[in-house]
Amino acid sequence: MKSVIYGAGSIGRGFIGQLFSESGFEVVFIDQNKELIDRLNERKSYPIRFVKDTRNWEISVLHVRGVWSSDMEAVLDEISTTDVMATSVGKNVLPAIAPVIASALKLRWERSVDTPLNIIVCENMVQANVYLGELIAGHLTGSETALFRKKTGMVETCIGRNVPVMSPRLQDGDPLRVIAEDYSELPIDRSSWLGGLLKIKHMVPCEPFDFPIRKKLFMYNMAHAVTAYLGDILDIPALATAIQIPAIRYITSKALQEISIGMAHEYDQDLEALLLYSDELLYRFGNRQLGISVKRVAQDPIRKLGTNDRLMGAAGLCLKHGVFPAHIAVGIAAAFYYHYAPDEESQTLRSYIEREGIGKALDKYSGIGPRHPLRKTVLKLYRLLEDQCSLEEIIHLDEVCHHRGFGNNPDIF
Ligand SMILES: NC(=O)C1=CN([C@@H]2O[C@H](COP(=O)(O)OP(=O)(O)OC[C@H]3O[C@@H](n4cnc5c(N)ncnc54)[C@H](O)[C@@H]3O)[C@@H](O)[C@H]2O)C=CC1
Ligand SMILES: O=P(O)(O)OC[C@H]1O[C@](O)(CO)[C@@H](O)[C@@H]1O
Structure with a gap:
């Protein structure tokens, strides 16, 4: 055979x-x-x-x-x-x-x-x-x-x-x-x-296969991407190092909580099991010996910002179930902010933003048009990243911490 x-x-x-x-x-x-x-x-x-x-x-x-x-x-x-x-x-x-x-x-x-x-x-x-x-x-x-x-x-x-x-x-x-x-x-x-x-x-x-594939892409890959784009902002080369930075770990773990609720609703799954899986992911990301680099996980930001890919796909599922994905939005803003010259997609994205502005880029690459519920938040986060605002400050922003924890859906428990 x-x-x-x-x-x-x-x-x-x-x-x-x-x-x-x-x-x-x-x-x-x-x-x-x-x-x-x-x-x-x-x-x-x-x-x-x-x-x-x-x-x-x-x-x-x-x-x-x-x-x-x-x-x-x-x-x-x-x-x-x-x-x-x-x-x-x-x-x-x-x-x-x-x-x-x-x-x-x-x-x-x-x-x-x-x-x-x-x-x-x-x-x-x-x-x-x-x-x-x-x-x-x-x-x-x-x-x-x-x-x-x-x-x-x-x-x-x-x-x-x-x-x-x-x-x-x-x-x-x-x-x-x-x-x-x-x-x-x-x-x-x-x-x-x-x-x-x-x-x-x-x-x-x-x-059916919907649940396993979305669990992998919207949880594992989404959280990996959030960690990588934030790690890059702090100039950290190794993903295992990035996930140990308290602000990055905090934002990534909150992003995982948001999508866990979205997934639990969408697929009628046990929320606790999804939260345990989230914890396991955070642990696995810390495996130094694997030598996973931030740049590998961040590569091809345009593909990763696509409407049904890890970041926007996860955010969309949260929104569908009344969870505001504030921490996933931090990852989305960081992905738009990502720039690494040898990465072709990152170059294309950066040139487009410089030419047409971030507003048009959000719409073109992620479908975050003028009426999208995430637009104001992602725009604000992007501007703050441009202004070198620290991740700690971002965590405490009203737009982010107001939705802290379990979004606007506390009755899920
Ligand atoms: N590396 C990982 O941990 C994971 C990767 N994946 C997915 O698996 C797929 C492959 O990823 P990796 O193995 O990490 O990538 P890789 O870059 O290590 O391997 C891709 C291979 O394809 C070859 N290749 C590229 N263009 C080709 C062409 N036109 N003709 C013939 N060979 C060609 C390259 O030379 C390379 O050896 C990707 O879609 C990735 O998203 C999924 C989950 C985990
Ligand atoms: O292979 P892609 O789609 O570029 O995404 C990279 C992601 O996939 C992985 O290879 C694992 O699924 C990770 O390294 C990373 O989260």
Whole structure:
């Protein structure tokens, strides 16, 4: 049995590769990084080092090889004959790989490979599977699209394991080494999987999937983003350091309380369990050994400020249930304020704000138009950040602390 993973980076090698390999699949990585692919082909295995504050241990992921993404013939051949597939390239890269997957599927059908192909889409976004499916369909004719829907499962998942960008220090002498958090669950949307489930270690079919994916994105990723954008304001490089700063921890934990209430209402879930999950997140963010950088978590602010992404998606859910997301709004203002020259999206955002003003930017990138309930608050917070106002002062602002704790919904208890 064979598996193909598009993207041999942190999640490809540090998570999905391990699960596929330990489930008995040969693992074929496709990546644009030729050096990495050559190394994988030489060695046919790579190490994952799990790190916890108190102990580390290492495993070897076996039966792996690689294909360089520019070797189109090999790429099409591998995808057209695989038993299962995953993508882990980043949302912004999906438009570039969609035509390749479309061509490979056509070849698969020409070759009469009859078994359905399930593609697990491991990108941080709600309905990444639908998004990639539409991109692929855009490269197919009408009748091919019908075949695509019949023979391909575009599978939604949410990835809970955190795998940092590898620095030479973390690689510790082996360029193939990945460092990872010891968290293994791979929840998938059962309804998006086509045909009988394959036996994949730690894969947990869930239905419906709305709650798990939003819990991951609107809680974990939202809180991570808030921590990162605030950490950057204080020039802190490591996320684990940022979360230990009292003002940042306070704002992030309040943001988590806000979304916990929103989630509890939306999905009829136990609030206490969501608050406990929030505490666990704050603890996990403090794992220094993971070496997660503020810049990695803050990267692509335009994507992260999108209306259904981690910040605005969470804020919208709170508003829907009568919770004013004052602390999430602090994170939103900080994301608009974020500037890091090598980050293209951050450059675009900054240039737009300089040209058109923050008011127009809020509307364009986050749908915070003149009548949006968050507009006044985010505008004010942004101006205060521009004026170098401290986070402590922000915490005590009327607009923020007036809504402290449980928003305007205290009767939830
Ligand atoms: N790193 C993490 O802890 C988590 C990441 N994710 C999601 O997983 C996805 C992948 O993230 P990471 O693994 O962290 O990123 P990464 O940057 O470590 O890996 C992406 C890989 O894709 C390759 N790639 C990029 N463009 C390509 C192309 N056109 N053709 C072939 N290969 C290409 C890159 O060379 C790289 O090896 C993202 O959507 C991210 O949001 C989700 C949860 C956790
Ligand atoms: O991968 P993205 O979407 O840029 O978001 C980064 C976030 O995802 C993670 O990779 C974990 O889900 C974190 O490092 C960070 O919270």
